[in-house]
Amino acid sequence: MNASFTALRQAFASARHERKARHRDIASALSISEGELLAAHVGAFDDGESPLRARRLRAEWQDLIAAIEPLGPVMALTRNESCVHEKVGVYADASAQGPQRLVGLVLAGAIDLRIFYSHWRHGFAVAEALSDGAIQRSLQFFDAAGHAIHKIFLKPESDQAAYEALVERFLSAEQQPGLETADAWREPAEPADDTVDVAAFRSEWASLRDTHDFFGLLKRHQLSRTQALRLADPRFAQPLATSSAQELLSRAAQEGVSIMVFVGNPGMIQIHSGPVHKVAMMGPWINVLDPGFNLHLREDHIASAWLVRKPTVDGLVCSLELFDAQGRTIAMMFGERKPGQAERCDWRNLLESLVEGAPEAVPC
Template identity: 30%
Template sequence: MNLNPIYTDPYSPQALKQEWSELCLAIPRLRIREAAATLNVSEAELLATECGSTVTRLNLDWPLIFESLSATGPVMALTRNDFAVHETTGLYTVTDHSDDGCRVESNTVNLQLLTQVIHVAFGVKEASPNGPRFSLQFFAADGSAIHKLYMTAASDLKMYHALIKQLTSADQSQHQAIQSPPRFNRFNIATFNSRRVTQTTTHLHRDTEDFYSGLIKMGIVSPLVETSSSTLTFLRPDLFHPVLNKVAAQDLYITICVRNYGCIQVYQGPIQNIRITGPWFNILDEHFSLHLNTEAVSGFRVNTQSTDGKQVLKTLEIIDANHQMIALILLNAGQETDNVNLWNELIAEEISRGNCLG
């Protein structure tokens, strides 16, 4: 199998399509993200090889997209980074949008999407055990996936197909032009700022600041955090399963956040169905799923933030070997004092048992 070097133009879409087909035969159930990595190309380049068949390249008419998605009925929204996949199912209700991005907030789907980061979109039809599966997928200029929307059994497929027809681009070639990847690591993100989109390569603490600033803008975290002081405690990586089991047993309403450099997606509520599959820690609930690659987790930061000596936020920051955040977990705002105390005691118990790193 001849692997195409990434970001080399031109390449042969026909050869790439053949290599993808051979790879799928050799490794059944291989996901497109892993296939793209194996073939040394981006997801967008791989999908484009199916244009004219099961994939449709789309124009980015955001007002039409937002209006139509709000009327499509329940969808499954998916946002991921290298080590975590966050899925929520519900209405895709766009509550605010501008030239920079949009805010989606409904019964369960809660996210902020930076449309400035998105350069190409596809309508995708793929086979599944339950029949054809339809999705709308958005990609950055380097061909990496930013956000995906999958139709569900309760979605209005007539609305979806009408939207795809209206958005269909005149360009349905099987070649997808992409830009070279940014010269910074995978977790340097776009700042979630309504006035501009910036990118940074400087300090790791900016990674944390940008994550929290995005959550402040979404109303997930109090603005008080901007002026608060922080105390960091590091916990061992193998505590993730027992800590989340305790959260599930206590029926605590928590917030779980995953982001990449173009989207922050949030779930707020209880968790119930926890399963371990190989290296993957999974939460598999009715309207929410989380898939976390535990092999990438180097530990937790317990971030206790306070203003004027009063505790306002205690979060679990799941970090990788570079101390950059994979995901963020905190207690939902506005809960009763008993639940706040229970959450704090749960974390304090692990610290007191000597489960700290370093």
């Protein structure tokens, strides 16, 4: 077994040195999860085997996230198969709510997170020697299958001493290499369309008063999100071209429209609020490359795009929602707003203009 861990570490070192490959891609090439790749780097081994070291953390996730703030500015990274969301800021005002504190929030400042701790299984403090001699330190969290949920990377201005104190506080007594994995969580199968009470579903959608009630609506009718959009009243959901994301981001940058970008996986949703400035295509990737916010979205993974309208006490709230071929959410985009505020006119006009044959502007 130790020999296999040695082989994984050496394969990692070779891929990082020769191809500058990313952790995720190295793990995939080795037919293991990213969490398993890191876990192979736990414990003692010769320095020449790999530039990376990992220390296993105790599964006290809520308290750990609440203790991040003293580190100061860090980079938060959340991704799914098709989109990477990177945001720089301070983890302020963290809280955990509900039965067993399984729903977490980080709400103050640039770091805006919705956390679902029931999916969190493994965590590591990671230190990697980079080619320029610098040490990149991070905290990385994974689900039962070893798939990445969330990562926190230190910046040059981060408090290194506070990081080490946090790691020592949450360090697990178990520091042997290896990771026991389980099957990844899957969305429940959606019912056949002809078994859904479409009239009742549409009536309840029309009666929504808060965007957060939409999840409950789906749960009551046992619908997947894409199935709900297919069955919705057309005034509330319209299909758009899969190129809509690139057009929307580019025009938002050109026109100075402040937006919200939600990217997540089963264990985390990470949100950017504010303008975007530099939007660039690189191969299949749509990129936002701004100080403090980077987005990398695989346009070729977008199988469907929808304009979605939800009634609220503040009026209609409209979004662009992107899905892959399996119906999984890639990203959602809204106009920047706070509860109690009506939707921005510039956002709504931008979004509505993506509809084929739409007028130049719509009333708001």
